Amino acid sequence: MKDPRKVWNIFASNYHLFRGTPSRLWLDYAFETLFDMTERLSAKTADAYYDTIETKLKQKEFLPRALYERFNIEVLATTDSPLDALEDHKAVCSSGWKGRILPTFRPDPVVDPAFPGFAQNVAALGKLAGEDTASWRGYLAALASRRQYFKSLGATATDHGHPTAKTADLSEQKTEWLFGKVLAAEADAEHQELFRAQMLTEMARMSLEDGLVMQIHPGSVRSHNEQILARYGRDMGADIPGRTDYVHALKPLLDRFGNEPRLTLILFTLDETTYGRELAPLAGHYPCLRLGPPWWFFDSPEGMRRFRELVTETAGFYNTVGFNDDTRAFLSIPARHDVARRSDAAYLARLVAEHLIDEDEAVDLAQDLTVGLVRKAYKLQRTGSRE
Amino acid sequence: MKDPRKVWNIFASNYHLFRGTPSRLWLDYAFETLFDMTERLSAKTADAYYDTIETKLKQKEFLPRALYERFNIEVLATTDSPLDALEDHKAVCSSGWKGRILPTFRPDPVVDPAFPGFAQNVAALGKLAGEDTASWRGYLAALASRRQYFKSLGATATDHGHPTAKTADLSEQKTEWLFGKVLAAEADAEHQELFRAQMLTEMARMSLEDGLVMQIHPGSVRSHNEQILARYGRDMGADIPGRTDYVHALKPLLDRFGNEPRLTLILFTLDETTYGRELAPLAGHYPCLRLGPPWWFFDSPEGMRRFRELVTETAGFYNTVGFNDDTRAFLSIPARHDVARRSDAAYLARLVAEHLIDEDEAVDLAQDLTVGLVRKAYKLQRTGSRE
């Protein structure tokens, strides 16, 4: 393990490389608002930063729950495997703390045949749910049961990180056959993709039953860097976006459930070319569809501006869901929401200046984009919620 | 049939959902300029709006021809099936009214083998034209004859709404064989596409002969919503754009007629990614090509801005054709042209401010983009035309 101060000094000396990136923005925001450091980070200020941060992080005001309160967070959701017993969530629930930490049902490990250990995961799922997951019906029952369990701990949503947005609506017979094939590890890439596609439609069906909001985050070409994959394994950061089709990919699911107003299906993308061409027209048309905020590489000032410019005219504001970040860096949460609010406010201000909306509407919209839409889309209202 | 006032009240109560969309813009413009309603539509003002609109629409100033004059419309073109006898157009022509309502030759029903009733349509075409459309030559003769008929009633253009921009230039023998196949309903999707592709090239050839301006509106995935299709049939609004290729798709037609300055082929798109990558370079290169204005979802302030930003540097202004809207809402025509003029004016103003063009050039261009280019591209000049 390298000396952290040395690593920090190298980072500080190279801080200029981050100019113009959102990482720079988030860091500066946190440095200033949390650590009162306003002189720019550089080789010269590196030690002062290090000392200040080290000191402050030891104070009780910097404990996670204290920061949660300070950040005025209303809800924080994790994404969790169906195999997770959610002990941490239970601990938080029973702790008496009033913070709201919700699990999100992320079934990739048990619905993606390309996931490492898929067959064992499905077996473990059966054990956990008390169902025979060697059978298609038992497998579905087990998934429904785990969804219910997540819901009991506050979950309001599911999340699906498939390589594509492909959906399918096969006959039960065909699906059973396919399930057998993937479980026996006899499915080629195409059949694995077909199974994932079918599972999105199954998840939509279950969402209609249990009310969980469905999110699809497709289009990442994972583990692009072969050497990093070989040396460190999956999910080490070498993920590159690919082209993503929604119009044809979502059709089977939409043919079945697209017109259901009781279903909420939130779409994300890493392919901005789909904003205007595919996503906005789809969301403008289908009652179940909503557009999630700019994601990942596009969770940034320019990314947010392009999102509003490209989707608003066709989908309107009310088919979007406000802003939720998906950071793993707890301290960056306020900065990210600050960026989103400023970006949206700038867009609204321009609409007012160009007489496309009135000022009182912009004020309304600012509130809706900040809290109203996200609370509604993710079903986060509850009795006695703060604010 | 629902009570229209109730429907109107629901609409008015949800008017905020249209914030930021061009629909909102067009409506507000019409409310204000035609009905003198300047307080925003809402649940509160719904009844006042309803009463005013109801009253005004009964006045003779609100009859279509009165509005045509009031809107200062120079030409209004419909799109019509080759099977249409154009009785309405004849009636207008012989009515003595000086408005100019032109038909446009839209042969989809008789050139698209996937069109419902294609074979019967082709037979009807033969009957109407007095040609044997069971033979390839008779079929072509019938099309040429109907084009001539449209021309005799003022048509200056054709329009083609194919799913893709694919063209073909097959041998006559191959085409005859293909025609037999599609007529006998024995063609699969690929052969149907090939036939449509060949027909675009045939239409270009006829355009060279009869001078009709050719328009291609490709790239719409029609009837995306299965349930709406099953319940209400085709063309009920569930059309979603798809990716569209032009570079390879148009090559066969361009190989044959691309360098003909006497041919005018106007391209539209629902895939904005092609503006800079494909359409502007193609239009900049081929003498026959022009770029139509932003279409459908992009007939909007942002859509128009992006169009100019993405095509002007490569294609210039003079390979575009000014603005024509394709609305079915008569009352929205002035608003749409107002938006186009303001958008273009804003773009020109920026070029002047950045010293990329001079102010006198901007004034020239504003005139060209508003009337000059569209009159020329669509061959709409006529002796004694107004203005």
Place this chain on the structure above:
Amino acid sequence: MKDPRKVWNIFASNYHLFRGTPSRLWLDYAFETLFDMTERLSAKTADAYYDTIETKLKQKEFLPRALYERFNIEVLATTDSPLDALEDHKAVCSSGWKGRILPTFRPDPVVDPAFPGFAQNVAALGKLAGEDTASWRGYLAALASRRQYFKSLGATATDHGHPTAKTADLSEQKTEWLFGKVLAAEADAEHQELFRAQMLTEMARMSLEDGLVMQIHPGSVRSHNEQILARYGRDMGADIPGRTDYVHALKPLLDRFGNEPRLTLILFTLDETTYGRELAPLAGHYPCLRLGPPWWFFDSPEGMRRFRELVTETAGFYNTVGFNDDTRAFLSIPARHDVARRSDAAYLARLVAEHLIDEDEAVDLAQDLTVGLVRKAYKLQRTGSRE
């Protein structure tokens, strides 16, 4: 040959057609700064322009070397076939003139099996390098030898103009077999593409050895106009961009060399949809990758603005290489750099105005984007270089 004054007059009369294009910009800049012509070119001023330009071009201040000095050019690089003996470069080197004119190794004629005369080119390569290019090893040795020769005359880079960015990393056995096939003109389009793909990886390997910076300019659909191709041959201007994939195409090369900080691989594109989706994430991740400036149709004010807006947030400024134009019009060089500097300055100014960077950083960056990054990326520093 037409009377040049008449051609000029036709051009001058049509100068308004260039409004809003970069060609107009570059011309106006050259007219004003080089020829002191400030009244706009038009039919009226055509003769005065012609006379002035004719007179000035005969003055010794307008000889190429004088203009090179006047333009304050630091380096000018040509692209040359490996078969070129580079006699002109040798003549410049030995002339005592202090201008720096470097060759660039552009191996398309000997690595692209679709290049006219490929087999003869490979044979000529062998002769030139004293290697048996009928064998795979001899062929590689000959290429390495020619690279060395280019280097000896100052070359710091190679350039590759393939139709796609596809790379491959085949076994030596498979490559040898493929080489035999392409040399015998028995390869179909797919195998030709595979050979080009493999050669990019071979070139990267050689770059690691000899330090030449590698550039890929993919995505042009060459000779799109069939009639021009038939009449005038290749490279007569009818080149249209096509869609370009980088994420999958570059993977074989990146799997092998992507993490090598000693390799510099500069990517260009004619497909702007890849800026944010593919190129910026790839360049942000892989140590060897850099992004070249907006190329060809996008070497323009709007093109440059979009480039910065779409890549900076993900790749930062320091994974780009500043600006290099690729003009064939010597007199346009100052204008092109002026446009690039103004565009970048405008982007930096906006970042400062929006508090995304500080003003002193913008000043730094302006210097880096103008000279620092390009000198470093192309290894152009040398002892006693001007400035």
